[in-house]
Amino acid sequence: MQILDAKDFKYERDVETGTEQQLTAVMSIINEVKTKGDAAVKSLTKQFDKVELNELRVSEAEIEAAYTKLAPELIEIIRDAKENITKYHEKQKQNSWFSTQENGTILGQKVTPLDRVGVYVPGGTAAYPSSVLMNVLPAQIAGVKEIVMCTPPGQDGIPAAILVAAKECGVTEIYRIGGAQAVAAMAYGTESIARVDKITGPGNIYVAIAKKMVFGVVDIDMIAGPSEILVACDEKATPAYAAADMLSQAEHDVLAAAYCVTTSRQQAEEIRQELAKQLLELDRNEIAKQSLEQQGKIIIVANREELLAVINDIAPEHLEMMVEEPFSYLGEIRHAGAIFLGPYSSEPVGDYFAGPNHVLPTSGTARFSSPLSVDDFIKKSSVIYYSKEALKANGRKIVSFANEEGLDAHGKAVAIRLEMEGL
């Protein structure tokens, strides 16, 4: 684990865009699904997942059966988490609005939920029920009526916790397909899957490339890169907590990055020792160890200003402010996906339970993007009711503007009204 001074740190983190070979492979999968529909989906599933599919759709009976396989306490925890996530996301709902003018003009903005969305849920070791909650609940709260879920069939079927989470959150259709073929099926539709308007959810590089390729045909959420955490400490922070939270990111993936930024060199050493000690107790210690060695860094800063500069430079997905008076930093933190304040706000609190979404912008994209939210499942329409009086007052200016742009039919559309109405 490298300890270095802020002046020796340069943030470089590229967004993974896929090799030429991966791009070609995905393009061909998309074209196959687009042209051959269900048949292509089935043969690709056989090829990649080694599963022979009959029914693409998961039946109600299978979903009901999943409940019997899950510990009742876990079902209760899923319901508790759902309640917290629902409460938080309810506050993101936006109203349609309008404003009126005395001449009768009304201008406004209508908010409408999307009709139909698709959520991708990865399979294998990355089968996370929390991912179902975090992707589906914002759509459901936005008012989306049809919520489709696609997830790989798996050699042993779809994990029960995934099916239960989907049912609890109001998913309306579940299909046992994964990979780029699932993305293509949701974007273009097949005989048995109607096309959706937006696709969200994490996935491997093939899923990410496929989402980028169908972007425009449908909307997508951000392309997720590896997970990151930055734990910002002052002298008072508890090294054991900083280390534990860094490890909770590092265990995700060898590419996951755990950063610590601290004003104390002595503390940096203590955190390094804690990391070494706690690492030994982890199930996924090989992954976490590699991540720490290759991606992890402890950065020493001279003062608060330098601390904030490193934070805004990295624009971390998860930012923990393990400092005194953490709220006092909020105004100066410009870029972060989620900001965890104080010693008890360990990152896993946000991953599962507190309420905010765990789908966050990675790899520095917090510079321009936001956590997944209800906003992602609505769209807006401008509303314009121009009165006769407003047209009389402004019509000639609009005609001049149109003529300046060399678009005379635009001008004439207004002029014909001025003339015929005698304005």
Added chain:
Amino acid sequence: MQILDAKDFKYERDVETGTEQQLTAVMSIINEVKTKGDAAVKSLTKQFDKVELNELRVSEAEIEAAYTKLAPELIEIIRDAKENITKYHEKQKQNSWFSTQENGTILGQKVTPLDRVGVYVPGGTAAYPSSVLMNVLPAQIAGVKEIVMCTPPGQDGIPAAILVAAKECGVTEIYRIGGAQAVAAMAYGTESIARVDKITGPGNIYVAIAKKMVFGVVDIDMIAGPSEILVACDEKATPAYAAADMLSQAEHDVLAAAYCVTTSRQQAEEIRQELAKQLLELDRNEIAKQSLEQQGKIIIVANREELLAVINDIAPEHLEMMVEEPFSYLGEIRHAGAIFLGPYSSEPVGDYFAGPNHVLPTSGTARFSSPLSVDDFIKKSSVIYYSKEALKANGRKIVSFANEEGLDAHGKAVAIRLEMEGL
């Protein structure tokens, strides 16, 4: 101009994605700019725009000079339009918010403007000052501090109206570069252009492909396709107005689509005659004529339900409700970029002047996307302050959830606090 019954109408409108050749050309331009910076930008400008560039950046003196070339009335109209657009977009601003719980927990969402954005403004016959207003003002109102504009150098320089509009709206830097090379320069940065966080603005197919390719490195707005209008009429609508508004779209581009949907077959005939008559008077009548013949359609519907079904099927960029009681339809209109209500709300009113944005989702993408707005120039960060009491109450549930997902370091990050704090 085709008149047909709703039952014979099937909406098909593909999003243009570019040929293999175009994709390869753009990929190579992006790589050149990424690796060679300013030198590549200059040589590509020489190649494509036939202009030898010394200074990329437009000087303050050139911007000042532009004011002397523009009619004072036009400057006034630009200022009036700016005022209306500003007033409307001010209402889109969102507040940061937080909520508190009795156990001390605070959850919230922080709203922060983007640091630096780039606006692309096309050159040539498509040099529209209104496009500057509509792209720049939402960014400026959102609080973006650095707003960069790129526009092709042009054989006769950049049009004065473009420079004046940019200055009026608070653009902070203007560069005379266009095409895919401008998009690449803004996304990756060069020696003289610092990289931006988001790129918006219309452009030709090369610009559109480049934006899609850099998406992820920076954010982009929607890829704009050809313009569309749908004029929805009942028996009382004035055929001359419907025709004039359809022509205002048709003159944009031979690919622009003007649809009329009406409950009256007789009126459909009258609109067709009006179109033929008004077409003769247009400067751009060749373009408008081709557009009407190839893309235009008048669709006859039996009743209000069918009318709404066609609207929601097409999901038009511009929708005009030239019907009695237009507001009564609002709840049932699910997909439209901008909705113009009543006989005086001619589409050009919204293009230039009323206040709402004219950057709207095209080609059916109103199913999932929104007009350009202040929302596009802010991002959100979740804020989580978990109290000791909340951790005590919920910590064990969080540990169980983490263990269910096989992420024990996540569980341990919470467990270590429960233990060390004696919770």
